Amino acid sequence: MNRSSLISRFLPTVLLALAGAAASGILAPHEKSAVLDHLAGFPDSHAFAHYMRPAVLSAMCFIPAMIALYYSLVRALDRYLIRQFLISFALCFGGLYGVWGILDLTENISEFQKSDDTWGLVGHYYLITFAPVFVQMAPFGLLLALLHSLGKLSKGQEVVSMIQTGRGIARLILPLAVIGLFASLACLGFNYQWAPWAQEYKDTLIDEADSEASNKAENVPFFHQKSGRFWLVGVFPYNYNMGEPLRNIVIRTSNEENMPQWRLEAKEAHWNRDSGEWTFHGVKITHLDETISSDGPLMPRYENPDGPVVFKDWPETPWRLIKPGLEAEHLGIPDLYSWILSNQNTEWINKERFLTQWHYRWAQPAICLAIVLLAAPLGISFSQRGAGGGVVLAIFLSAGMMFSSTVFLSLGESNKISPIWAAWGTNLCAFLIAIVLIQRRLVGRPIFQTLKKLLPN
Secondary structure, eight states: OOHHHHHHHHHHHHHHHHHHHHHHHHHHHHHHHHHHHHHHHOTTSOHHHHHHHHHHHHHHHTHHHHHHHHHHHSOHHHHHHHHHHHHHHHHHHHHHHHHHHHHHHHHHHHHHTTSSSHHHHHHHHHHHTHHHHHHHHHHHHHHHHHHHHHHHHHHTTHHHHHHHTTOOHHHHHHHHHHHHHHHHHHHHHHHHTHHHHHHHHHHHHHHHHTTOOOEEEEEEEEEETTTTEEEEEEEEETTGGGTOOEEEEEEEEEOTTOOEEEEEEEEEEEEOTTTOOEEEESOEEEEEEEEEOOSSSOEEEEEOOSSOEEEOSOOOOHHHHHGGGOOGGGOOHHHHHHHHHHTTTOSSSOHHHHHHHHHHHHHTTHHHHHHHHHHHHHHOOSSTTOOHHHHHHHHHHHHHHHHHHHHHHHHHHTTSSOHHHHHHHHHHHHHHHHHHHHHHHHTTOOSHHHHHHHSOO
């Protein structure tokens, strides 16, 4: 290989690596600042898991360069397959994303127009929603791209020609599986923090555009066992960790014999990070252990303070109060891990839901690789008629994977099966089916026709 061809082959890798370094230099410091702010508000979070967020984000910036490097190192026939596959994926994913974008914009355009900076809000909204949309649509994009590219190659007898050069089916599928692996890594990176977070934050942007208060959680219960205080927080504002007050609070205390002492109702509650003081406004206190006698039955004594009520040395903090009310679907891997560690000895909280979601954050990206391994043997055909039956079967199997994933998650969150099996069960079934399909394609046995014979006439 001469010098000019060597430069032309590796030039895209160098350019994408430089672009990745530039993106990492911009995004990583911003993410590090967000991590420090989060740890200041949630000091009991798992620090190492959160400190990994900038590193994961930086690594994701280099995934395009790694794909380009792999493309540069493989042989010409592999590059041709990868090129056809990536072109099809760009078209299919772009089409899916465009359809979703049009439908979503049609639904939210009236809310966007209420903002003072409509175009800025639209750009911000669709920038942050790219992560969850990519995670959800990448498997479908890979499926359509694989069926389109392999079907086109099969119809033109190019697959037969490749096999006649001495390449087997497994060797033909290998570069496609590597691209599926890179897609899984990208989804894993998004799943680490930004895809779950964006699912919640996009609703916050819509609420802010409509001049409505955005809430992080509502009607959150919390029990502090040592003090016997039971909290019910009606509204947690989205920026509660930035000093916004909690609203509609009810606190009930009991003594060591579990007898009620007093009940406090407040419209707002402020927590001072420096002093640790709780300040309640709009307070009404009911003394349940002090009754007054009247003409009727015994009644509790009521107290309506004129000003705010301040409590010192309470160990409860806003981030401890909100944890039982957090939605597991909106938490990334660091927050899920922190929640599980801090609540592992708490009996009254449903931990299976968070455990299932934590395992699913790791398992869900593997669907991309499973889709490639499932669809590849079905998309290959040795006749000019194409792989129509295989395409139908591939779509059917992929739809079954998505359905079974929902069922497995529901069973795991309801403690019917182990959380780890709930998260990985669909992938395990998909990989087993993929092995069977690839094996049948390797020995030259028909797949769709064999299954068709099993069906009643």
